[in-house]
Amino acid sequence: MSAANTEYFSKVQKALTRAGLAEPVLVIDRPRLDANIRQLKTMLPADMGFRIVAKSLPCGPLLAHIASRAKTDRLMSFNAAMALQMLELMPKADQLIGKPLPAAAVSGLFDALPRRKRAAAARQIQFLVDTPQRVLQMQKLARGQKLRLRVNLEIDVGLHRGGMEPGAALGKMLDALRETPDLELTGLMGYEPHLSKIPKQAGWRSRARKGAGAVFMAARAQLAARHTAAEIANMTFNMAGSPTFGLYTSTTHANEISAGSAPVKPSDFDLPILKAFQPAAFIATPALKVSRGIRLPAHEYTDNPLGKPQPGTTIFIHGGYWMARPVFPGRLKNSALFGRSSNQEMLVGPARTDLAVDDFVFLRPTQSEAVFLQFPKIAVFDGRRIADIWGPLPVSA
Numbered sequence: 001m002s003a004a005n006t007e008y009f010s011k012v013q014k015a016l017t018r019a020g021l022a023e024p025v026l027v028i029d030r031p032r033l034d035a036n037i038r039q040l041k042t043m044l045p046a047d048m049g050f051r052i053v054a055k056s057l058p059c060g061p062l063l064a065h066i067a068s069r070a071k072t073d074r075l076m077s078f079n080a081a082m083a084l085q086m087l088e089l090m091p092k093a094d095q096l097i098g099k100p101l102p103a104a105a106v107s108g109l110f111d112a113l114p115r116r117k118r119a120a121a122a123r124q125i126q127f128l129v130d131t132p133q134r135v136l137q138m139q140k141l142a143r144g145q146k147l148r149l150r151v152n153l154e155i156d157v158g159l160h161r162g163g164m165e166p167g168a169a170l171g172k173m174l175d176a177l178r179e180t181p182d183l184e185l186t187g188l189m190g191y192e193p194h195l196s197k198i199p200k201q202a203g204w205r206s207r208a209r210k211g212a213g214a215v216f217m218a219a220r221a222q223l224a225a226r227h228t229a230a231e232i233a234n235m236t237f238n239m240a241g242s243p244t245f246g247l248y249t250s251t252t253h254a255n256e257i258s259a260g261s262a263p264v265k266p267s268d269f270d271l272p273i274l275k276a277f278q279p280a281a282f283i284a285t286p287a288l289k290v291s292r293g294i295r296l297p298a299h300e301y302t303d304n305p306l307g308k309p310q311p312g313t314t315i316f317i318h319g320g321y322w323m324a325r326p327v328f329p330g331r332l333k334n335s336a337l338f339g340r341s342s343n344q345e346m347l348v349g350p351a352r353t354d355l356a357v358d359d360f361v362f363l364r365p366t367q368s369e370a371v372f373l374q375f376p377k378i379a380v381f382d383g384r385r386i387a388d389i390w391g392p393l394p395v396s397a
Contacts, residue, residue, distance in 0.1 A: 027381050217253060279364055
């Protein structure tokens, strides 16, 4: 553990203590967050839009902060409950639903709104559709609700998780959308997170990247043959996520990218393309028990040498079993023999671990979307003190 890390976490520890926080809490480092937002914006080509992935940052004040700093009014939500939350949080924002929803879920979304607000909501949300059947469902729903719904077509650019491919079937879908007054086509979405994970050997990743771009452009060409330049200029052509937005150096393929995890950079996003980003979210939890030596349950009743106390430090933390790994103090790890616990998780460390009872142990989340929702308090660290306490969004699936 470097001296810089020790100094950093010591500052956070003191700030948490001064703020009277003594139970598990999620910490957002605001200066690091702001630096990451600036870095993301500098990586985008001119005229490229930025859509915030709300599910990866499920905290209202956090989303509002990023939207303000990044100067964007575009959100990506992923279920009906989240879409309603975003309508309340940022009523003027344009929402793109990041996955196709069952028609019953979309109907429930509008039923949850007062009738006077339904038309406005329909103007703010783009619903993703991936099959001709989904288009027919949305058309029937629009007529039943007496609304004109906006739909964006999912294009399969190589992930093979669903979506249309260029060709005759896509052409028929585009023709059908052109002819129905109940639905407005708002653009295309092609998600390609696989491009950062495919091996580079033998040019596989390079071919996949070129192929994804070619597929999306072929779909755009089919759309362009059926719409005017003025209509296309107002459409959404969405690609990318946190692992891939840095691949786009022009707006040739997409006119906006999506990203959510990058501003807080959980460890699953320790990727070369995000090297300039800093971790900006940590779990801080008190060490309830600290003892020298590592003793397993009932070790005194075994004749097995593995049962004897081992050198090191045993720590039981407040809570646990999060999607996170300990980062401070250094060289802590879970006990494979003791197992995991969401009540008092056991960590083991070196014999000289500098940690006292009630000191904080810091863990770095591997991802953000599920972890943030587990903490009723999100402490905002401004570099010196806890400047604010935020709360997560209500849980939604």
